Amino acid sequence: MANLFLSGGVTVIVSGPDASLLPGRLHERGAILVHIKYEKKNVIRFQMRVRELGLLRKEARQFNGTIRLEKGTGLPFLMQRAIQNYPFILTSICFFFIIILLSAMIIRIDVTGADTQTEKLIRTFLKQEGIREGAIRFDQINEQELKQRALLQVPGVTRFSLKKSGVVYKVDVSASSQEKETVSSRHHLRASKAGVIHDLFVEHGLSKVRRSEFVEKGDRLVTGTKKNPARGTVIAETWYKATVTMVNDSMQTRSSKKRITVYASLQDKEYALWTPASLREPFQSEEYVYQFHFFSYTLPFSFRTVTDYELKKVNTIETADEMEKRAIQTARTQLMARLPEKAHIQGENVLQKRVGNGKVKMIIHFQVLENIATN
Amino acid sequence: MKKREGAAFISKLAGLPADAAGGVPRITIIGSTQIAIQYPERLEQFTEQDVRIQLPGSTLHIKGKSLEVKELMPEEILVEGTMTNIQLEMKQGHRFG
Numbered sequence: 001m002a003n004l005f006l007s008g009g010v011t012v013i014v015s016g017p018d019a020s021l022l023p024g025r026l027h028e029r030g031a032i033l034v035h036i037k038y039e040k041k042n043v044i045r046f047q048m049r050v051r052e053l054g055l056l057r058k059e060a061r062q063f064n065g066t067i068r069l070e071k072g073t074g075l076p077f078l079m080q081r082a083i084q085n086y087p088f089i090l091t092s093i094c095f096f097f098i099i100i101l102l103s104a105m106i107i108r109i110d111v112t113g114a115d116t117q118t119e120k121l122i123r124t125f126l127k128q129e130g131i132r133e134g135a136i137r138f139d140q141i142n143e144q145e146l147k148q149r150a151l152l153q154v155p156g157v158t159r160f161s162l163k164k165s166g167v168v169y170k171v172d173v174s175a176s177s178q179e180k181e182t183v184s185s186r187h188h189l190r191a192s193k194a195g196v197i198h199d200l201f202v203e204h205g206l207s208k209v210r211r212s213e214f215v216e217k218g219d220r221l222v223t224g225t226k227k228n229p230a231r232g233t234v235i236a237e238t239w240y241k242a243t244v245t246m247v248n249d250s251m252q253t254r255s256s257k258k259r260i261t262v263y264a265s266l267q268d269k270e271y272a273l274w275t276p277a278s279l280r281e282p283f284q285s286e287e288y289v290y291q292f293h294f295f296s297y298t299l300p301f302s303f304r305t306v307t308d309y310e311l312k313k314v315n316t317i318e319t320a321d322e323m324e325k326r327a328i329q330t331a332r333t334q335l336m337a338r339l340p341e342k343a344h345i346q347g348e349n350v351l352q353k354r355v356g357n358g359k360v361k362m363i364i365h366f367q368v369l370e371n372i373a374t375n
Numbered sequence: 376m377k378k379r380e381g382a383a384f385i386s387k388l389a390g391l392p393a394d395a396a397g398g399v400p401r402i403t404i405i406g407s408t409q410i411a412i413q414y415p416e417r418l419e420q421f422t423e424q425d426v427r428i429q430l431p432g433s434t435l436h437i438k439g440k441s442l443e444v445k446e447l448m449p450e451e452i453l454v455e456g457t458m459t460n461i462q463l464e465m466k467q468g469h470r471f472g
Contacts, residue, residue: 021420021421032449038422
């Protein structure tokens with residue numbers, strides 16, 4: 001079977017009194033002709049290879065009639081047409097890529113089961129994690145890790161689940177129900193914790209305490225009426241105790257060395273595209289899976305990267321003094337994270353310090369100025 | 376022609392079929408719609424009702440309706456259409472094999 005698809009064929013129309021003899025003559029010269037058809041009287045149509053058109057030219061010199069070349073068929077002509085219509089092909093490729101990009105974009109995040117305050121917190125948390133409306137993410141989100149971080153970082157959240165449905169992320173949370181305060185308790189300002197009053201600012205009400213007075217938790221600070229509930233701030237000095245233990249040689253950091261292994265998977269089979277030499281030192285691995293979607297349909301190919309980071313032990317020799325400083329600093333930052341925004345640490349005292357065995361154990365006492373007035 | 380006859384003679388001596396060697400023409404007719412001719416010499420004339428193919432030492436005459444040469448290759452000719460009459464005209468002093 002002579003197939004003209006790969007080599008490219010041309011349809012030739014021959015008319016003239018000797019038309020019926022031309023195929024025979026071309027055949028004698030060694031040409032391959034296909035689909036020879038007697039159209040009407042003295043008109044013949046056939047297909048031949050583009051490469052053998054030279055033979056037709058030689059024959060045409062002695063031919064008495066007209067020879068017309070019609071359209072070309074086969075791969076070379078298709079390619080030519082494709083190149084001529086390049087904007088169309090370019091646009092279809094662009095369309096494909098844009099749809100893949102848009103399918104990876106997060107269009108909407110739905111948060112259910114949370115009140116407005118918690119929802120706001122969850123949205124800021126998700127933003128920190130790189131999940132925001134308009135972000136393009138090809139990598140799969142590790143739900144388990146995200147859940148753990150969410151439970152740790154977002155206050156008041158007891159259950160967190162993230163579901164991806166197409167371009168919409170559905171976050172379902174349960175927040176711990178806060179106790180409803182009774183109306184009567186809101187008339188007066190009370191102390192939220194024990195402390196020594198440092199400063200008073202009363203907007204409404206009658207102050208019951210003075211400066212430098214010691215108050216216990218729950219003591220009434222400012223009295224208000226039902227009509228005009230008490231308002232104001234009471235800055236008091238409060239105390240916190242922190243215990244820190246510093247170990248000298250347990251720190252490990254990532255050196256700048258890393259090795260990335262790239263896998264491409266087609267349906268179930270996985271092929272390694274790039275495998276570097278493995279690291280000799282101990283290392284930490286991070287794995288990311290990049291998947292592509294065309295609308296909600298998952299494309300059968302995906303990429304997976306495994307990044308090994310080399311770990312290095314930090315062997316800085318710290319003196320006990322330095323370790324002490326570091327311990328205080330650590331305790332300070334830990335405390336700052338727990339305190340409300342406007343509070344500030346006034347002073348610190350080391351109550352107990354024990355050095356030995358490469359460890360420093362300290363108990364530190366902090367004096368903090370903060371607003372203790374609550375309704 | 377001499378070479379072809381020699382090859383045919385040897386293949387006959389070896390007990391092989393006559394068309395196994397030497398480019399002896401072979402005509403295959405499938406029903407009344409298709410005819411394939413291997414090792415033809417040339418396509419002499421071709422119209423819708425009448426196809427004449429020259430073979431070594433003879434001429435094949437195909438008559439029919441709406442005949443069409445599907446393939447015309449150096450070693451094979453494939454004719455399709457409704458055939459009514461196939462005639463082999465031997466030239467004087469020649470015979471196959």
